[in-house]
Amino acid sequence: MSSFFQEKKRNNLRDFLNVAGPMGVTHFFILSKTATSSYLRVATTPQGPTLTFKIHEYSLAADIARSQLHPRCPKDLFKNSALIVLSGFVSGDPPLQLTTNMFQNIFPTIDVKTVKLSTCQRIVLLNYNKDTKLIDFRHYSIRLQPVGVSRRIRKLVQSHQVPDLRNLQDVSDFVTKAGYGSESEADEEAATVTLSSDIGRVNRASTKSAVKLQEVGPRMTLQLVKIEKGLCSGEVLFSEYGKAGGKGKSDDEMQGEEDSDGDEDEEDQDGDHPEDSEDKDQDLD
Structure with a gap:
């Protein structure tokens, strides 16, 4: 049901939380981006907890x-x-x-x-x-x-169209045509x-x-960097870059701690780097 929800740019987190219950939505996947990194937050509705992951690498579907x-x-x-x-x-x-x-x-x-x-x-x-x-x-x-x-037989059964047999002398020629054995593909x-x-x-x-x-x-490489007790807020139960127990910080503040610790972003070897596109972080789902 939630797939038919039409969101608008002016909607905020509270708007989505208000309709989460009636629509049966149990978790939020929230993507955000700072100047140097992208983040994925996975939150349980309605009261948390919230897990924040740094996206090191990703490739879209x-x-x-x-x-x-x-x-x-x-x-x-x-x-x-x-x-x-x-x-x-x-x-x-x-x-x-x-x-x-x-x-x-x-x-x-x-x-x-x-x-x-x-x-x-x-x-x-x-x-x-x-x-x-x-x-x-x-x-x-x-x-x-x-x-x-065989691949030929499997495709014949799965297809809803009659194959072209005009140039064949017998239906067995279709089954035993060169390049297709009687064994299935890579069964071993x-x-x-x-x-x-x-x-x-x-x-x-x-x-x-x-x-x-x-x-x-999609394909992603993630690192857990923060756990908050509430829904994107509340007590910090775990932090990769600082002591737990304090108030939750925004992605920009967390990025500042990361940079001060000398942790630099890795270059994406397999997929696109989050910096390469502004709108790619909207299509991971």
């Missing part, structure tokens, strides 16, 4: 699609919530534990015994590097391919599962299918 030979984005890809996978988030560190709980609560829990496999179409991967204290954010689409079915390289229900027109129940992931973006 459009950038990911342009880098792929065959980008994949079915029309119903975003109809259902994504699955969440957390890697490297060890327990014991309170800020890291709070980060883990925050991201787990963003995505609905699933029951593996009753979940419909057809609704599992996306996966969000968060990988924490304890040495660099950076979090890699990746977003993939999930696709299944039946094991032991992908994990295979036995399906409990039908998915699509070619993946049938009780048959084996190869599970493959294709990145859809």
